[in-house]
Amino acid sequence: MxxxxxxxxxxxxxxxxxxxxxxxxxxxxxxxxxxxxxPVGFTWRWYGAAFADSSLMNGLWLSTMVALASVVIAxxxxxxxxxxxxxxxxxxxxxxxxxxxxxxxxPAVMTAFALxxxxxxxxxxxxxxLIIAHVILTLPYIVRSVLVSLAGRDGAVERAAAILGASPWxxxxxxxxxxxxxxxxxxxxxxxxISFNNVPVSVFISTPGSAPFPVVLFNRMQWLAEPSVAAAAxxxxxxxxxxxxxxxxxxxxxxxxxx
Amino acid sequence: MSRRSPAVLVLPATLWLVVSWAWPLxxxxxxxxxxxxxxxxxxxxxxxxxxxxxxxxxFYLDSLLRSVRIAAIVTLLSGLLxxxxxxxxxxxxxxxxxxxxxxxxxxxxMISLVVTAFAWILILGPSGxxxxxxxxxxxxxxxxxxxxxxxxxxAVLVYSFGPYMIINICTAIDKIDPAVIRAxxxxxxxxxxxxxSIILPLSFPGILSGGLIVFSLSAAAFxxxxxxxxxxxxxxPLQIYNAAVTTFDWPMAATLSILLLVISLALTALxxxxxERRFAAWLRGA
Numbered sequence: 001m002x003x004x005x006x007x008x009x010x011x012x013x014x015x016x017x018x019x020x021x022x023x024x025x026x027x028x029x030x031x032x033x034x035x036x037x038x039p040v041g042f043t044w045r046w047y048g049a050a051f052a053d054s055s056l057m058n059g060l061w062l063s064t065m066v067a068l069a070s071v072v073i074a075x076x077x078x079x080x081x082x083x084x085x086x087x088x089x090x091x092x093x094x095x096x097x098x099x100x101x102x103x104x105x106x107p108a109v110m111t112a113f114a115l116x117x118x119x120x121x122x123x124x125x126x127x128x129x130l131i132i133a134h135v136i137l138t139l140p141y142i143v144r145s146v147l148v149s150l151a152g153r154d155g156a157v158e159r160a161a162a163i164l165g166a167s168p169w170x171x172x173x174x175x176x177x178x179x180x181x182x183x184x185x186x187x188x189x190x191x192x193x194i195s196f197n198n199v200p201v202s203v204f205i206s207t208p209g210s211a212p213f214p215v216v217l218f219n220r221m222q223w224l225a226e227p228s229v230a231a232a233a234x235x236x237x238x239x240x241x242x243x244x245x246x247x248x249x250x251x252x253x254x255x256x257x258x259x
Numbered sequence: 260m261s262r263r264s265p266a267v268l269v270l271p272a273t274l275w276l277v278v279s280w281a282w283p284l285x286x287x288x289x290x291x292x293x294x295x296x297x298x299x300x301x302x303x304x305x306x307x308x309x310x311x312x313x314x315x316x317x318f319y320l321d322s323l324l325r326s327v328r329i330a331a332i333v334t335l336l337s338g339l340l341x342x343x344x345x346x347x348x349x350x351x352x353x354x355x356x357x358x359x360x361x362x363x364x365x366x367x368x369m370i371s372l373v374v375t376a377f378a379w380i381l382i383l384g385p386s387g388x389x390x391x392x393x394x395x396x397x398x399x400x401x402x403x404x405x406x407x408x409x410x411x412x413x414a415v416l417v418y419s420f421g422p423y424m425i426i427n428i429c430t431a432i433d434k435i436d437p438a439v440i441r442a443x444x445x446x447x448x449x450x451x452x453x454x455x456s457i458i459l460p461l462s463f464p465g466i467l468s469g470g471l472i473v474f475s476l477s478a479a480a481f482x483x484x485x486x487x488x489x490x491x492x493x494x495x496p497l498q499i500y501n502a503a504v505t506t507f508d509w510p511m512a513a514t515l516s517i518l519l520l521v522i523s524l525a526l527t528a529l530x531x532x533x534x535e536r537r538f539a540a541w542l543r544g545a
Contacts (some may be wrong), residue, residue, distance in 0.1 A: 003346060003350065003450055003454065005343075006343045006346045006347050006350070007347055009343035009344070009347070010343050010344045010346075010347030010348075010360075013340060013341075013343070013344045014344075014360065014363050016418075017363055017364065017366060017367060017418070017422075018363065018366070019382075020375070020378035020379060020381070020382060020418070021366060021370070021378060023378060023381045023382065023388065024374065024377060024378045024381065027381055035381065036381075036386065037381050037387075037388055076271070077271050077272040077275055078272060080268045080269070080271060080272065081268060081269050081271075081272040081273075083268050084265070084266070084268035084269040085269070091266065096269055096273070099273070099276065100272065100276070102276075103276070103280060105475075105523070105527070106284070106520060106523075107475070107478075107479035107496070107516070107519045107520060107523055108479055109479055109481055109496040109499050109500065109516065109519065110284070110287065110479075110499075110516040110517075110519060110520055111280065111284075113287060113499055113503050113512050113513070113516050114280070114283035114284045114286060114287045114516075115279075115280075115283055116503055116504075117283055117286045117287060117290060117509065117513075118279070118282065118283035118286055119283075132279050133279075135275060135279075136275070136276060136279060136280045139272060139275075139276070143272075168265075193369050196371075197369065197370060197371035197372075197374075198371075199371055199372050199373050199482050200372070200480075200481065200482055203482070203500075204500075204503065204504065214371040214372075214373045214374070217371070217373045217374065217377065218373045218482065218486070221373065221376065221377060221380075221486045229377065230377070230381075233373075233374045233377050233378075236370070236371060236374050237370055237374060240369050240370050240371075241366065244362060244365065244366075244369055245362075248358060248362060252358075
């Protein structure tokens, strides 16, 4: 069934999605001191300014480290939890699944405020608190991604190994893990993006001294931004799109979203 | 692997969530019933006063109404603008093209909300793209205020969260059995009839589940109202942010959080129920 007019409408929407992104990338090249699109002239100067900006660069470093650490932790926790949830005879299976996906259903501001309350008491308003918080936010995606790849595997090899006397740990390490590796890696990479780009939660539990990259940008928005912010935003956009392309190339991740 | 399910596997993740997430949420619940001294920040007593204040004070009722209104408009616009896109992806047969379209749709979801807001300042700002185009065409003499307005916030929320709607509708359309459509065509139904009588009703669950996601996310968003609305479009999440980090009125921030949670849970329950009943009725031809 083809509806020709639908294509025109859809193309208009695709353009509307891309145009703002292109404008940010373009605005970073302006020679003016204020931000504008289309850019006036052409200069790489604002990239130099962004890289020389210590709070931006510290934020970029912090964001990367927090994202890596929380993804590693969440991947370990989430994979183990998924191994349990995939068993049809697991006790409280439904309750656990609901619980692990719950951070997606509670309003992000509420989670953020709750963490502010608790972390203030526990002296965790720093990078440690950020990692703890981002594990909460990324865990649901990892559990889901690993569950999907567990469901798609053939259990016969594992059963054969177990019958031949392999210990559960050995079966996991030599058979299950290699089979579900794409799912684990895809979930982890996706979780990295979620953590790296998170603002709502990070903004509550970071101080000016320990602000991750998107929070630094958030604080800059309050004054009229200069073009170096556009350069920094471009860095964030391009690295995000690069990771998305890797996800797609290596794991056909986005294609699988429609199934 | 052993046949018994080793509960030890869920333990680490459960502990992590209970200690660092569920417990703090309980702190929020208890905070909403306490009174806080504005000078010493000491908590005392038990009161339902904050809930009474939120539900009677026009200041908060106004925010509540605004939040719901903005979320409803964003959901509606996402559905109207998103439906053709979902249909377009569903009728695309080339897998490569489908992937490319999907990647485009996911850009607003994956990119940081701050970056999105920044991009839209370039478009909506007083010397932004739209205003300069308007004045270049001689349509306006003064720049139009898109920033600091509800309309601006709505536009950016549709941009950020609309793709969820599209993906959900597209999944629903993909599930429609092509045989049903072919049968209708063989019986002489035109494209419009096929759309109205088959595709639209059968994609209804997708519209509802997508709508639920878009509504919940828009009602809970504070980054976009803060940056685009210049802290002037007062919605509930923004009040929570301000109470939490600016005025340190933590009991009030807690009460508003609970209110937001109740709204989103109630809506989820309602939509879940409505989907099944209404959908069944539609299928019967009601």
